[in-house]
Amino acid sequence: MSLRDQCAIVGVGLTKLARKNPDRSSVGFALEGCKQAIEDAGLTKDDVDGLLVVHPSQQGERHGWAGRMADLLGISSDFTATVDCGGATPIVTVQMAAMAIHAGMCKTVLCCYGWQNAPADVPMGLPPGFEFTLPYGEIGATPFMAQVARRHMHEFGTKSMQLGAVAVACRKHACLNPNAQFFGKPMTLEDHQNSRWVVEPLRLFDCCDWTDGGGAVVVTSAERAQDLRHPTVYISGWGQAHGAPLLRPWRNPDSSDWELWSRASETAFKMAGVRRKDVDVCQLYDAFTIVFLLQLEASGFCKVGESGPFVEDGSVELGGEFPCNTAGGLLSEGHTMGFGHVVEAVRQLRRACGERQVKDAKIAYVTGFGGVVNEYPPTFSFSNLILRRE
């Protein structure tokens, strides 16, 4: 039986987002997001019987997040896991919540995230296992995404100005979002082009800043959602794909290295029973501008290699043909590992976004994208959700 529209997102929460917020631990941020989301749903914590936590991988030596979180929230959880697919994880937790509810394990699931970049109680360090990248001086997501960007530029002629168009669109939207990290800090394409190289071919404004913050959503059955306070936001379709396309050219010898993810979007649109042209608003993962371009291609909104021209001329800005990342995205709202994208999609469908509202938004498409790129082979996880309201 299809899970299309069987579950709904009924509560959302997103904390204050800032480059540095030393007032909260990762757990603290997640708890704050959970409290907001439960209250937003008009529920109490005693209504929650499942909990999924996005693994704060930077603090990877700490285990058992979800069980501890359940206790700190004071909930009796019948279904709990800490989930780790990098930036694909927030969406994956929503998918898992719907599956667990459908399976009858629990009725209402909190999916949450919290991130303190400089945790006072955890010394920063490098885990082992980076033997094939670190000795050459490559560590972190930025240089690996620079490798991806260079290859994309080589194969398809993608230009830095096109990456800049993504950054400018996100910033424009963040300036309409008072909770965004870059609210009140407009950016032009010229600013982007003048920003320094971080890892060439990526400039400073191609990359996310650090963000301390947290968020949560509440998932329950569509039936139960009818009795709650907000217009029902149905979870209509989803997909996932995982692999190491840049390092594993053999995986599908008949296709380009870039097509790994397209099957996951086919799955999601088929499950939801909607067409790409029915989508009113998108929240596409954008830890780096190049990642946003990959999401457009992976989702089938343009052909592989054609995402650069697609974003020129403001098409992905509010008022353009294809409004994306309306809260500012990871690039300008804040790097919430994509949790902000899920929250914004729900708010758009509730039509609660004020100045940045996409008129009459009915169908939203959201993606997550996680790179685990220091260990070999460097892999990506792609996840997506199609959300719908009546």
Add this chain to the structure above:
Amino acid sequence: MAGLLLDKPVPTPSEDSKPFWDACRRQELLIQRCQDCGYFRFPPSLLCPRCSTTNAPWVKASGKARVYTFEITHRPLYPAWDPPYNVAIVELEEGPRMHTNIVGCAIDEIYVGMPVELVFEKLEGQDWYLPKFKPTAAQS
């Protein structure tokens, strides 16, 4: 983060990758070749990701490769390296791709598709050898 990784880190082999790094000390680049389907695999692993069999003797790679992509790090996350420097992903003649540094040329001479050949570099003061690549000598 200051104070962390002031020295260049050495490889930290696993049980699976130890033969690879041991061979580097002999200045040989070893990769596994599946005895059943012939697939050359890297990184070292128990199973062939194409046919799932385990029998894969180590073979010596030719050392010929091409630059698949590369980046120039201007702002390293850790201070052990002097920017700007390059990190490339090269595609070996046998098929696998791996991270490396391109040596023996200026960073603005590196390009996607550039033919390169293997050279080993000893980590200063350490008994570790890293496979790196330099521009292929011109044929005369």
